[in-house]
Each structure stands twice: as C-alpha cells, then as structure tokens.
Amino acid sequence: MRVQGVIVSHYGIAVEVLFGDGARRMVKVKRNSGHVVGDRVEVTGEVLARLPRKTELQRRDARGGIHLVAANLDVLGIVVAPSSPAGFTDRAIVAARAAGLEPFLVVNKLDLPEGEEVAGTVVPLYRELVLVFALSAATGSGLEPLREFLRNGHRGAFVGSTGVGKSSLLNALVPNLDLKVAEVSEHKYQGRHTTTVSSLHALPGGGELVDTPGFRDFGLVDITCEQLAEFFPGFEALERQGCRFHNCRHRSEPGCAVSVLAASGALNAERYRTYLELLDEVEAAEEAAQRRGWKK
Numbered sequence: 001m002r003v004q005g006v007i008v009s010h011y012g013i014a015v016e017v018l019f020g021d022g023a024r025r026m027v028k029v030k031r032n033s034g035h036v037v038g039d040r041v042e043v044t045g046e047v048l049a050r051l052p053r054k055t056e057l058q059r060r061d062a063r064g065g066i067h068l069v070a071a072n073l074d075v076l077g078i079v080v081a082p083s084s085p086a087g088f089t090d091r092a093i094v095a096a097r098a099a100g101l102e103p104f105l106v107v108n109k110l111d112l113p114e115g116e117e118v119a120g121t122v123v124p125l126y127r128e129l130v131l132v133f134a135l136s137a138a139t140g141s142g143l144e145p146l147r148e149f150l151r152n153g154h155r156g157a158f159v160g161s162t163g164v165g166k167s168s169l170l171n172a173l174v175p176n177l178d179l180k181v182a183e184v185s186e187h188k189y190q191g192r193h194t195t196t197v198s199s200l201h202a203l204p205g206g207g208e209l210v211d212t213p214g215f216r217d218f219g220l221v222d223i224t225c226e227q228l229a230e231f232f233p234g235f236e237a238l239e240r241q242g243c244r245f246h247n248c249r250h251r252s253e254p255g256c257a258v259s260v261l262a263a264s265g266a267l268n269a270e271r272y273r274t275y276l277e278l279l280d281e282v283e284a285a286e287e288a289a290q291r292r293g294w295k296k
C-alpha cells in the first residue's frame with residue numbers, strides 16, 4: 001500500500017515520516033540519499049519515493065560544498081543580534097528570495113541595551129522591505145507577533161551567525177524542544193563524530209519550524225547578476241526608475257540610477273557596499289561556471 005507523508009526527522013541512515021493520519025514511522029534510507037526534512041514522500045513498505053519539491057533551501061560549507069538544508073519551506077527567519085556581521089542580512093534576503101522563500105527579520109536580544117541599539121538601526125532600514133520582529137528569546141517579550149505570523153500556515157527555519165540566539169528562539173517557540181544553547185553547543189564540534197539531526201516541529205496553534213544544526217550562512221548558490229539586482233533589498237523601487245542600460249549591473253555604468261542614489265546618500269552606503277561585494281561574488285561564480293562549460 002502506498003501512503004503519503006512528510007519527512008519530519010533525518011538521522012542520516014533513517015528518516016521519520018509523519019503520515020496524514022498522525023502516525024509516524026522510521027524508514028531506512030541510504031546515506032546521502034538526498035532526502036531532507038520537509039520532503040513529501042510516498043511510502044510503499046520500506047521504499048520511499050520523493051514527491052516534487054516546491055522550494056529547496058541550500059547552504060554552502062566552508063569548503064564551498066553545497067548541502068540541502070530543508071525542502072518545501074515557505075519562509076526564512078533571518079536572526080540578527082549585536083554580534084551579527086555587516087552584510088549578513090542583505091545576503092540572506094537575496095538567498096531566501098532566490099530560493100522562493102519569503103524572508104523575515106528577527107532582531108533578538110532586545111533585553112540588552114546593545115540589542116536595543118541594533119534594533120534602532122536595523123528596524124528602520126528593513127521594515128518597509130520585509131516583516132520585522134524585534135524580541136527577546138530570553139525573556140519572551142515580543143514573541144507573540146512572530147507566533148501569530150507563523151500560525152498562518154507558514155513553514156520556516158532560522159538562519160543567523162553564531163550566537164545570535166537561533167536555538168534559544170526555537171526553544172522559546174517550540175514547547176518541549178530543549179535544544180542545547182551556547183556553552184554546551186560548543187562541544188558538538190569537538191571530538192567524536194555526532195550525527196546532526198534536523199527536525200520539523202509543529203507549533204501549537206499552527207505553523208512549523210525546522211531546526212537546522214549548523215545552518216549559519218549560505219554562499220549564494222547559482223544566481224545571476226540580474227537576479228541579484230532583482231532580489232537585493234532596497235533595489236526593488238530603484239530598479240523601476242530605470243538606468244540607462246537595461247542590463248545595468250549598478251556598479252559604475254553611465255546613467256546608473258542606483259549609483260547616483262548611493263552617491264547622494266539616499267541609498268544606505270553600507271548596503272550598497274554589500275551589493276557590490278555580492279556582485280563580485282556572483283560574477284566570479286558565473287565566470288567559473290563558464291570556464292567549466294568550455295572544458296566539457
């Protein structure tokens with residue numbers, strides 16, 4: 001008999017499938033079988049057939065390898081805190097949009113004075129572009145609007161640099177989760193090999209969150225310069241005002257509307273710098289892909 005379900009946990013050599021009637025079962029898979037949490041599957045005995053994906057969320061590791069993080073998410077929460085590196089949010093917004101996910105921003109650690117300071121600069125910069133939630137995972141203040149948003153049937157994950165509070169946030173949102181936080185999590189990367197487990201958790205009242213150990217950053221995977229300009233936060237309106245050349249890359253081309261705005265200060269200078277960095281990266285990746293193509 002064939003039954004449809006969703007992969008809710010991945011243990012490397014087995015996955016846990018949740019079926020429509022609420023039943024759960026472990027099914028063996030080959031290592032690197034390509035299944036990820038969020039995949040819809042059709043189970044026949046011990047055989048898994050994966051159904052087509054709506055979205056794929058990928059990350060790039062330190063060596064440049066690409067890994068699938070989760071399938072069929074529709075939103076991505078970008079978590080920032082006082083320690084967040086410059087440019088992180090803009091890069092994450094582009095990556096989320098390119099993958100077909102709606103990005104939203106979580107400004108965490110609002111209970112700290114430095115947290116409030118970060119919120120003071122970040123919130124005005126993003127609130128017209130994406131949904132922004134300023135909160136404290138530690139005290140729980142400001143969590144309700146985020147719960148309310150997720151409750152509307154969204155399935156998401158959090159990304160953020162180390163220490164911004166992704167695990168703390170999941171613990172605050174998912175009852176009985178008990179993810180390890182901070183000091184303890186350091187040990188995961190020392191000594192013996194531990195299998196990383198990602199899981200999909202249903203939230204009380206609606207919505208789902210995936211916890212994705214090690215998901216801190218992504219390289220921009222396979223996007224074009226045109227997509228970069230289309231998805232880059234703050235360029236949405238600028239693009240329509242029109243540059244002289246339709247294929248303008250908004251670097252220093254004559255008649256570029258974006259570089260004029262950047263020079264006048266109407267476009268945030270740090271954000272424009274981030275765009276130029278990403279543009280260099282995307283161009284380098286395109287050239288590398290082209291060279292590989294010629295060799296074939």
Ligand SMILES: Nc1nc2c(ncn2[C@@H]2O[C@H](COP(=O)(O)OP(=O)(O)OP(=O)(O)O)[C@@H](O)[C@H]2O)c(=O)[nH]1
Nearest residue numbers: 109136137138162163164165166167168181182185
């Ligand atoms: N003051 C304050 N501290 C917080 C808050 N959220 C998390 N922290 C602390 O920040 C530190 C890092 O939190 P984690 O939840 O482990 O951060 P993470 O993003 O999961 O970190 P990695 O696992 O390294 O990627 C811990 O000491 C937390 O207790 C908050 O809202 N306020």
Ligand SMILES: [Zn+2]
Nearest residue numbers: 243248250256
């Ligand atoms: Zn331009």
